[in-house]
Amino acid sequence: MKKIVLFLGVVGVFGSLFAADAQTLLEQNGCMACHNIMGKKTAPAFMGVARRNLRFEGANAKANIINSIKNGSKGKYRYFTNTQMPPFPNISATDLDTIATYILSLKPPKGARRGQGGGMGGGRGMM
Numbered sequence: 001m002k003k004i005v006l007f008l009g010v011v012g013v014f015g016s017l018f019a020a021d022a023q024t025l026l027e028q029n030g031c032m033a034c035h036n037i038m039g040k041k042t043a044p045a046f047m048g049v050a051r052r053n054l055r056f057e058g059a060n061a062k063a064n065i066i067n068s069i070k071n072g073s074k075g076k077y078r079y080f081t082n083t084q085m086p087p088f089p090n091i092s093a094t095d096l097d098t099i100a101t102y103i104l105s106l107k108p109p110k111g112a113r114r115g116q117g118g119g120m121g122g123g124r125g126m127m
């Protein structure tokens, strides 16, 4: 458990350092046409993506996110089973890393939900 909290902390720090960069990448690559940071669009919100991956993928969360961006994804999110995430094979490894780190930083560590604007503080002012 301690390890997970520590991991989230590290991710959080990097996430905020690279937030501006990551947001530019998300805009430039057209991700925001389907995704929102918070709240569903035609694809799951990145906050929900962070939550799901941290819960189900654990230490593999980042690798899984990178893989899904590169190769596409389908059938993981129940509200989006009639659509899919297209593959983006041309995004560089560095950029994929920046994007994945940022997405994971959107989920606050367990227990930090209250007192941080209900856990949604990370998304405020980002859009």
Ligand code: HEC
Pocket (backbone or CB within 6 Å): 026, 029, 030, 031, 032, 033, 034, 035, 042, 043, 044, 049, 052, 053, 064, 065, 068, 069, 073, 074, 075, 076, 077, 078, 080, 081, 083, 084, 085, 086, 088, 099, 103
């Ligand atoms: C055409 C719409 C569309 C675009 C454009 C799009 N996505 Fe998605 N994305 C989706 C859908 C739909 C899902 C849900 C897939 C599923 O259920 O497995 C998804 C899922 C994801 C996931 C979660 C994958 C997982 O394994 O948990 C990530 C991360 C993601 N998208 C990142 C991105 C990034 C980064 C970009 C831009 C480079 C992008 N998406 C562009 C539609 C889109």
